[in-house]
Amino acid sequence: MPEYARSLDIDLPRDQSAFLWGPRKTGKSTLLRRRFPQSARFDLLDTRLMLEFTRAPWTLADRVRALEPAARSHPIIIDEVQKVPALLDEVHRMIEGDRLSFVLCGSSARKVRRGRANLLGGRAWGFRLHPLTWREIPEFDLLRALNRGLVPQHYDSARHRRALSGYVDDYLKEEVFDEGLTRNVAAFSRFFDALSFCHGELLNYSNVARDCGFDSKTVREYFQILVDTLLGVFVEPFSGRPRSRAVIVRAPKFYLFDVGVAGHLTGRRIGHAAGPDFGRALEHFVLMELLAYRGYRECDYEVRFWRTKSGLECDFVLGREGEVAIEVKGSANPGPGDLRALRAYVRDHRPRLAAVVCNASAPRRTPDGIDILPWEVFLERLWADAIIR
Numbered sequence: 001m002p003e004y005a006r007s008l009d010i011d012l013p014r015d016q017s018a019f020l021w022g023p024r025k026t027g028k029s030t031l032l033r034r035r036f037p038q039s040a041r042f043d044l045l046d047t048r049l050m051l052e053f054t055r056a057p058w059t060l061a062d063r064v065r066a067l068e069p070a071a072r073s074h075p076i077i078i079d080e081v082q083k084v085p086a087l088l089d090e091v092h093r094m095i096e097g098d099r100l101s102f103v104l105c106g107s108s109a110r111k112v113r114r115g116r117a118n119l120l121g122g123r124a125w126g127f128r129l130h131p132l133t134w135r136e137i138p139e140f141d142l143l144r145a146l147n148r149g150l151v152p153q154h155y156d157s158a159r160h161r162r163a164l165s166g167y168v169d170d171y172l173k174e175e176v177f178d179e180g181l182t183r184n185v186a187a188f189s190r191f192f193d194a195l196s197f198c199h200g201e202l203l204n205y206s207n208v209a210r211d212c213g214f215d216s217k218t219v220r221e222y223f224q225i226l227v228d229t230l231l232g233v234f235v236e237p238f239s240g241r242p243r244s245r246a247v248i249v250r251a252p253k254f255y256l257f258d259v260g261v262a263g264h265l266t267g268r269r270i271g272h273a274a275g276p277d278f279g280r281a282l283e284h285f286v287l288m289e290l291l292a293y294r295g296y297r298e299c300d301y302e303v304r305f306w307r308t309k310s311g312l313e314c315d316f317v318l319g320r321e322g323e324v325a326i327e328v329k330g331s332a333n334p335g336p337g338d339l340r341a342l343r344a345y346v347r348d349h350r351p352r353l354a355a356v357v358c359n360a361s362a363p364r365r366t367p368d369g370i371d372i373l374p375w376e377v378f379l380e381r382l383w384a385d386a387i388i389r
Contacts, residue, residue, distance in 0.1 A: 044079060342370060
């Protein structure tokens with residue numbers, strides 16, 4: 001499998017510790033080995049080590065004291081730290097008492113938070129690794145990315161459907177059930193299957209609950225589990241201060257963390273760059289790029305959407321004041337109907353930039369100032385800091 005140059009820069013001053021979170025197989029361990037090649041590493045996927053630390057977390061300090069002084073001068077890496085939250089008390093003590101630094105890596109902070117474990121009181125910076133991005137992949141292939149997703153092993157796999165199937169099953173088992181985040185295996189499995197019809201749509205918890213056969217409160221909890229385990233994200237609606245009296249919807253949308261995982265759950269197979277499935281997948285892909293850019297550039301803008309009760313919708317609105325509006329279309333030549341919702345948003349909110357991201361062959365601008373951007377051009381401008389900062 002190729003080695004990708006990741007965009008996340010974990011630049012730590014001396015004696016500074018960090019958390020690195022991210023879904024499994026996104027490349028956290030590989031990134032840390034490359035970034036900190038001289039660091040000692042404790043991997044809690046090693047069952048014997050995990051059981052030892054579970055029974056006696058203080059033995060971590062014994063093992064660290066046994067390291068050579070040169071190894072102790074580099075950040076000490078603990079992988080899958082959420083498996084033994086009690087280790088964080090030992091880490092805290094060594095940060096304070098021994099002036100050591102740690103990088104604590106994991107796929108979910110939910111178990112740590114629920115157990116009220118020590119999150120080091122601001123002594124560790126927080127980082128998050130996303131799946132691969134457009135700029136990290138040489139000779140990027142859009143259809144390959146939309147069908148396989150951007151988890152590195154899936155993008156490169158010759159048997160990506162089998163890999164995606166196993167990945168989803170592993171998450172159901174390992175990330176949710178084995179971590180004790182829910183005890184009702186059958187109910188959560190039905191909920192996970194239900195994501196196929198509500199992914200990327202306005203969330204109606206009552207409808208999902210009815211289809212799954214349990215109450216809305218449980219559905220809300222299950223969605224929150226996916227967000228806390230970094231398997232998904234809520235995109236909230238933007239209301240702002242409109243100049244018209246359009247009634248804005250209040251329900252959020254939910255997207256899974258990877259376009260390939262979403263495609264597996266929905267049974268989607270995209271043969272060419274056109275059609276509704278391509279458009280929905282392209283929208284999801286653009287969202288993932290926006291979120292990765294925001295995280296890696298350490299920006300604080302919000303990513304929301306805008307939709308009126310009459311059905312006009314702008315896919316993504318960026319910034320607290322909604323200063324950037326983005327509509328994503330699978331078409332190669334968006335027409336007036338494709339721009340109707342975006343024009344309504346422009347009339348109401350006067351954004352600094354309004355753009356349609358699509359499959360066009362070249363950029364153009366409409367007489368009223370809307371940019372029609374090929375998706376590659378949009379991503380070039382995004383990562384060049386020309387869309388938002």
